[in-house]
Amino acid sequence: MSGHHGHGHDHHHHDNHFTDMEARVKALETVLTEKGLIDPAAIDAIVETYETKVGPRNGARVVARAWSDPEFADWLKRDATAAIASLGFTGRQGEHMRAVFNTPDTHNLVVCTLCSCYPWSVLGLPPIWYKAPPYRSRAIIDPRGVLAEFGLELPAGKKIRVWDSTAELRYLVVPERPDGTEGFNEEQLADLVTRDSMIGAGVALSPEAAR
Amino acid sequence: MNGPHDLGGQHGLGPIAPEKDEPYFHAEWEKRALGVTLSCGAFGAWTIDESRHARECLPPATYLSASYYEIWTRALEILLKRHGFVTQAELDAGHMLEIGTEPKRVLKAEMVAGVLARGGPCDRPVEAPPRFAAGDRVRTKNFNPETHTRLPRYARAKMGVVEAVQGSFVFPDDNAHGKGENPQWVYTVVFDGGEIWGEGADPMLTVSIDAWESYLERV
Numbered sequence: 001m002s003g004h005h006g007h008g009h010d011h012h013h014h015d016n017h018f019t020d021m022e023a024r025v026k027a028l029e030t031v032l033t034e035k036g037l038i039d040p041a042a043i044d045a046i047v048e049t050y051e052t053k054v055g056p057r058n059g060a061r062v063v064a065r066a067w068s069d070p071e072f073a074d075w076l077k078r079d080a081t082a083a084i085a086s087l088g089f090t091g092r093q094g095e096h097m098r099a100v101f102n103t104p105d106t107h108n109l110v111v112c113t114l115c116s117c118y119p120w121s122v123l124g125l126p127p128i129w130y131k132a133p134p135y136r137s138r139a140i141i142d143p144r145g146v147l148a149e150f151g152l153e154l155p156a157g158k159k160i161r162v163w164d165s166t167a168e169l170r171y172l173v174v175p176e177r178p179d180g181t182e183g184f185n186e187e188q189l190a191d192l193v194t195r196d197s198m199i200g201a202g203v204a205l206s207p208e209a210a211r
Numbered sequence: 212m213n214g215p216h217d218l219g220g221q222h223g224l225g226p227i228a229p230e231k232d233e234p235y236f237h238a239e240w241e242k243r244a245l246g247v248t249l250s251c252g253a254f255g256a257w258t259i260d261e262s263r264h265a266r267e268c269l270p271p272a273t274y275l276s277a278s279y280y281e282i283w284t285r286a287l288e289i290l291l292k293r294h295g296f297v298t299q300a301e302l303d304a305g306h307m308l309e310i311g312t313e314p315k316r317v318l319k320a321e322m323v324a325g326v327l328a329r330g331g332p333c334d335r336p337v338e339a340p341p342r343f344a345a346g347d348r349v350r351t352k353n354f355n356p357e358t359h360t361r362l363p364r365y366a367r368a369k370m371g372v373v374e375a376v377q378g379s380f381v382f383p384d385d386n387a388h389g390k391g392e393n394p395q396w397v398y399t400v401v402f403d404g405g406e407i408w409g410e411g412a413d414p415m416l417t418v419s420i421d422a423w424e425s426y427l428e429r430v
Binding site (some may be wrong): 021022024025026027028029030031032034035036037038039041042043044045046047049050051054055090091092093094095096098111113114115116121124125127128129131132133134135136137138140141142143144146149150156157158159160161162163164165166167168169196201 | 217226228233237238284296307326378399
């Protein structure tokens with residue numbers, strides 16, 4: 001163990017958190033590995049999964065399919081877990097999925113005020129802002145203000161529904177299909193579906209914006 | 212518990228500050244923290260509810276100033292000590308000093324794909340039919356337990372409407388404390404923004420929570 005990071009410091013400056021945490025996690029991993037309780041290669045495999053295999057491209061494919069295939073969209077509404085599983089996306093933090101559809105009348109926004117519940121199977125690991133106190137505190141009381149910080153100004157007459165993920169259901173927002181995408185195939189449509197649009201913190205890109 | 216985690220409606224916590232093209236990890240230790248946390252979850256020694264409760268029991272000043280991977284790591288240390296897998300002396304030394312608890316299972320690299328793909332479903336059958344149906348008007352319970360609950364403070368003693376019966380699930384308020392899974396029906400309950408936030412609430416806002424049956428009373 002390198003000594004200079006030290007233990008037992010009680011730093012109160014954010015700047016020091018990183019080096020403190022580096023030492024702390026290193027100590028934890030070393031102890032657990034020496035005890036045979038964890039396999040460092042398993043950690044590599046977990047990280048690789050969420051860096052390369054399980055991410056928002058999964059959700060974008062679900063949305064693109066729903067935009068292209070009304071029967072799939074209907075299935076997604078009735079039984080999101082099964083519909084999403086049919087595209088091969090299952091597992092941790094996606095066991096009990098619900099899809100909520102934006103309409104011309106209503107914009108949906110998802111938050112977890114109590115922790116960081118997020119649909120990993122379709123969106124991968126949550127971004128920092130989703131897990132941090134500012135979003136968790138304000139999305140539920142001032143969603144319009146929050147959306148404005150993402151550059152999204154909702155029309156005053158548009159209803160906003162905020163879904164607080166307080167149980168084990170995980171929510172995927174299906175954004176509205178952008179205009180000018182007639183004739184697009186699923187691959188082209190998926191390119192318009194951003195991670196934020198599937199949380200409700202944005203809308204899908206227009207074909208011009210995606211270019 | 213009315214802990215630092217129950218953030219809905221608090222003010223003064225700063226801008227959202229979304230980061231453009233945010234990387235999955237901001238430091239190598241975050242990768243290890245994710246992997247270690249998931250690997251230790253595979254021991255089968257504690258539930259997701261107990262781990263959530265360990266996180267919300269961190270001192271408020273720590274909780275509010277820490278990144279989420281730091282919260283996970285600090286709570287994991289507590290769980291590992293509580294269940295006898297490691298000691299504080301070992302964490303301080305950065306090395307193994309004694310034999311601890313045997314886990315039910317150690318997550319090996321070749322098991323990772325299967326374990327992540329299976330996840331950990333929390334739905335469980337219950338014999339009683341659901342007490343509420345879509346369209347029913349309900350009032351949420353008013354209580355302030357010092358123990359784990361998933362009914363946020365902002366949504367206590369509020370009038371709402373059941374929108375959907377979502378199935379029956381492990382009851383976290385019991386399960387977090389080793390009192391068994393005791394599954395209950397879960398409902399999506401919708402509230403008008405004005406019912407929750409009162410004067411000045413966005414008139415176009417509705418808010419929903421997913422509520423276990425015992426959080427709800429018929430009105």
